[in-house]
Amino acid sequence: MSVRSDYDLVIIGAGPAGLAAAIEASRHDLSTLVLDDQPAPGGQIYRNITQNRGQRHTSAFLGNDYWSGSRLVDGFAHVSANVLTESRVWQITNDRQVFFSRQGKAQNVQARAVLVATGAMERPIPVAGWTLPGVMSVGAAQTMLKTSGSGADGAVFLGSGPLFYLTVWQYLQAGFDVKAVVDTAPTRMRPEHYLLAIAALLQPILLLKGLRWRAAIRRKTDYHAGATSVVIAGEDSATGVTFQDTAKRMKYIPAKHVFIHQGVVPNVNLTMATDLRHQWHPRQLCWVPQTDMFGESSVDGIFVAGDSMGIAGAAAAALSGKLAARRIVANVKRRPFFMAPVWHALKWRHAAIRPFLDSLFKPPDDWRVPEEDHAIVCRCEALTKADVNAAIALGVSGPNQLKSYCRAGMGRCQGRMCALTIQKMIHNHNGGSEESIGYLKIRPPIRPLTVGELAALTYKNASR
């Protein structure tokens, strides 16, 4: 497949939002390119779905929500959009040049419109011991199920949230032996939960499904509700989990594998590096790009869809991808777009349950900032909470000054694993509003590339 030098629409991410957008744009004859960093479309939620279909019976444990993605992936396979897999986008300029690396070679394409649909990542959760080998996020465990059909027996699941319960459920369905489930969600619903649950009734199936999973997990595993004061023990690898139960007793469960989770947040490094304006989401406790109702950001022609624009789940993501594509089609063809409010309402309906879930599964404070001074806060630079606090104590005006004083955020991950934590730590010390503390300034390249790759780009540009 030969790649053109310019497209009407370049979509970054082949998850539900990106796929739905590509299908829609192709239907209206827009020249479309999809860039995704994996070997096949599907994003994180439908990861490896095409390969797994060959052995569907052995992957039935992945559940209906996973398999429902087949429709989208199949739909995408039949459209005229170009797709480049294993492509890592590392920069988008304001005039919509998209730079990416593929098989060790840096390239660029020009787009009339760009749709960022890079989805979500799990919230970084610096509990003491989270950097020990053997500790992985729950999403990582789920990815192993999807991409290898493999899992670990004797694991402790630790945390809470929809993805948490789903993955335990999938583990049980697949026949793995789950050592224990240590649930950190509050054991009793509070008044605001009940209030928000009203809107959640618009998605009754989801509600019931969640209740069903939770009930099964309670029955089938060594289940501990309302856990607090969590520490993962071990010297050079995980050996177990200690926590306090609701009766204030300290408990210890030995385990070599610990899977942790406290919800997902948009993966904002690409949108931040592109200088899009962002705003703080006070309930989801994360940053989201500012967009209009179609998903257009503060930069002309750059759109955001799916979980990248705010966590709302796969169904809402597909709709938002379609909505953004429709708008882009209308712009390119200079046509009006009347049905937008209808779509917007549909999208909202698919996300109606979110406020309830966000509130019920709000990450506990000691998962946002650890209690222990020795807990690692910046993984890449191996900085502990004490290290970072020593710099904060000098008096820093924000995360960028903090970064320059102690290196937090300077590693390869460019703050993905620590920016939210250090923002909260500065807030704890300085006061004011969480939003006013701000986020690390993220700059391209947002994925590493070699000096050689970047140097080779000179020649390409020179010959243009």
Added chain:
Amino acid sequence: MGGGLVGFSIAYGLARRGLGCALLDASDTDFRAARGNFGLVWVQGKGAGFSAYADWTMRSSELWPALCEELQDMTGHGLGLEQDGGIHICLSQKEYDDRKEKLELLRSHQNGRFAFEMLDRQALLELQPDLGPDVVGGSWCPSDGHVNPLYLLRSLHDGFLRHGGHVQADADVDDISFAKGIFTVTSRQGQFRTPRLVLAAGLGNRKLAPLVGLDQPVRPQKGQILVTQKTDRLIRFPMTLLRQTAEGSIMIGDSKEEVGFDISSTTDVMAQIANRAERTIPALKHQQIIRSWGALRVMSPDGYPVYDQSTTHPGAYAVTCHSGVTLAAAHAMDLAGDIATGTLADNLHAFTERRFDVSPD
């Protein structure tokens, strides 16, 4: 005023002399040239047309070990200072010849005080193995070196606090008034009164200097830097455009762009920077770039520092330079000493802004 390297060097210097000192710093997302500093403590090539600057640079380089030891002893944090020499690489015969000419001129103006050597490719390879085929040679200066500029800033800040200094963050300054020998500074965090005021706000000095009867015609000049992963020692001595930090990451510079107040990372410039680095040390080819910088140098019309003491508003100083790391020692030790006694040493009079008013006759 100003929490960058110039501001903190002077503030530290004043506080360690026992003066009660407050430092007003603006906000986290401001341009902040100090965060974009490469980290060279560099002598070679400086002041080719301005011998007072060449002397001042040399003086600072000589004072650096003392500043470093003082800060390290006080704060317990290492600064990673190495002053074992530095190299300026030439990738063509023309570059080599031009460099030689410039440095010989510099040496002749300095009465031979400035030591350097032009080294051909063979000689350079003994200092730095694995040079690329395009490397023709370079200039070597035994006084050159480098340091971690961010740890320097942190240590100056820390040292300043330990000597009783007060830092006020988010204190963007709106106005300065002067009456009966006292300055009243109106900032976002309230008002401050003082008989002595130092403007060290980098690009911000342009707006503030006239308020104390001074002029600081500085403009932004953009520089971009790439930073690689940490790796085994590949670069033995710092170079003007390449240095390896104590942690192992390699910093690659740079550019000199006149694009106003823009610090975006631009691919064409980044690619050029990467290209030159690879031509210098081919082994860099497989090193991953994990982040980039873009920062604005604070540039005076001739590129040299501007130090002024106000005559209309006695007690006010305005200081600016773009080599905040190299000059940190001279700022902390010498210049702070002048400011503490309300003077400005003779050897610094050449740096007044009035030099820009000189009309040719």
Added chain:
Amino acid sequence: MFRRIKSQDDTVTIYIDDKPFLATAGEPVANVLLNEGFSSVHTAPNGKPRGPYCMMGVCFDCMITLQDGRIEQACQTYAEDGIRLYLPVNSADRAV
């Protein structure tokens, strides 16, 4: 220890520190590392061992070295027949 519950259809041989291992074509090599019991693959700046955490390319704790000397994320490197990877022995990010 991770174990597979699906049979591997399309297998390839990959080399970890020059020892051969069977992998499913196209699967992330991080999966192979975990399935074969390598829980740590590199060392952090504080000297402590680290291994895969997120499996989706955002944590950068699954770093391995490829044959040409490039350091890559194991979860973003896909199994092809004959691919060789090396686990850094010393401190993090040191190219072997």
